[in-house]
Amino acid sequence: MNSPLLFTDLDGSLLDHDTYSHKAASPTLAILKSLAVPVIPTTSKTLAELLPIRAALNNTDPFIVENGAAIYIPVGYFEQQPDKTTLCIKEGLEFWEYSQAPTxxxxxxxxxxxxxxxxxxxxxxxxxxxxxxxxxxxxxxxxxxxxxxxxxxxxxxxxxxxxxxxxxxxxxxxxxxxxxxxxxxxxxxxxxxxxxxxIDAHACKGAAMQRLTSSFKANGKHNNYICIAAGDSHNDISMLEAADIAAVIRSPVHSSPILKREENNYISEHFGPDGWNEVIAKILKTEF
Ligand SMILES: [Mg+2]
Incomplete structure (x- = not known):
């Protein structure tokens, strides 16, 4: 069975560009939770910046930081330690860290x-x-x-x-x-x-998304996974292009990234988390 994985940018996508609130996305976040769809923050932020945001989102899924330079998977999320990872303890939380980027x-x-x-x-x-x-x-x-x-x-x-x-x-x-x-x-x-x-040229959001998807395929509960990527800007293009389904979130402050792909593309009507809420709900209804 195909199961969705949602990789999402934060600033300007799941979080409001000005207030950093995810409130407008709450209805669809609740649907994703009820369907047990992993919501994987994929961001330019650092691990230290992400931890409080993750707590505010009540999110316990893996995540990707520094534009794809490192992946963190909570220890215990998969039955086995994923390949090529090392233990990282931050603020009392244990993660398997994967990174090949220079420090x-x-x-x-x-x-x-x-x-x-x-x-x-x-x-x-x-x-x-x-x-x-x-x-x-x-x-x-x-x-x-x-x-x-x-x-x-x-x-x-x-x-x-x-x-x-x-x-x-x-x-x-x-x-x-x-x-x-x-x-x-x-x-x-x-x-x-x-x-x-x-930052390392190979450490983009798209490459990290593919790497983490392989971990789900090797260690997750389902036979196959379908990647949805959601983002609003230029540094999201690598994951928007590489995903099975692309969700472009409109921005109030800049033009939307232009994708080369032509199929399974969605673009929100609204800006930021309002648009995220609308377009992810639509994808869930249409594709799954
Ligand atoms: Mg953004």
Whole structure:
């Protein structure tokens, strides 16, 4: 029997862009719970940021953080420990962690190398999260201090606030590539161009979704799984393209991602969690 797995982006999709509330999605979340459909948060947020959100959602399913860089499966969720995972204990909770992405320290070292090899060419042109510190992150993002501290607890990526112009930014990315990160670096711009995220190019949401789906196939209760992916922006495209069913959530602040696929695509009428509620309910009714 085919059983659905729902991989969902948070900000602007399940959570409201401004208030971070999931209230409008509550009716469909309740239906998913009654059908025992796993709801798998798939987000650019860190593990530390996700834990309180997961608690607020009353969610006990696996999840994917830092744009696909790591997967966490609660210990006991499957009968056996999934392949290639290690134990991670955070805030008293036990997870099987899967990641093949380089650690945050790797990206920080790469930045030091740029300074060594290119001298002052890029100094003053950017500031990374490590150097911003919690107060700096709070000032720049508008996050409260406690949340800025959680955003700074990163495992696998290092956001950079770019201060130079676009031409200088291109030179900087070329410099990073020239010092040996050519294949592994996927420096892409998120959040309206505010940050460059240094993250492994292969560690996208889509790849993590496929990896976790294989774990369900190997260890889950059902014979087969159908992936539904829900997201509102550019960094959701990899999972929206790779899923069996794509649910694009309309955004009040930017245009919707354009998909190459032509079948089993849904797009919400409403924005954010209202749209999520409407389109996921429709998919459940139509496809299952
Ligand atoms: Mg989003």
């Amino acid at each position: 945050r320290a790797h990206w920080q070292q790469l930045l030091s190398k740029v300074s060594e090899q290119f001298g002052d060419q890029f100094s003053g042109k950017y500031i990374n999260f490590q150097n911003l510190g919690t107060q700096g992150i709070a000032d720049l993002t508008g996050l409260p201090l406690t949340q800025a501290a959680l955003a700074n607890q990163r495992g696998f990526s290092e956001p950079i606030h770019w201060l130079g112009n676009d031409a200088e930014k291109k030179q900087f990315i070329a410099a990073l590539e020239s010092i040996g990160a050519l294949e592994s670096i996927g420096a892409h711009i998120v959040e309206g161009g505010r940050f460059l995220h240094l």
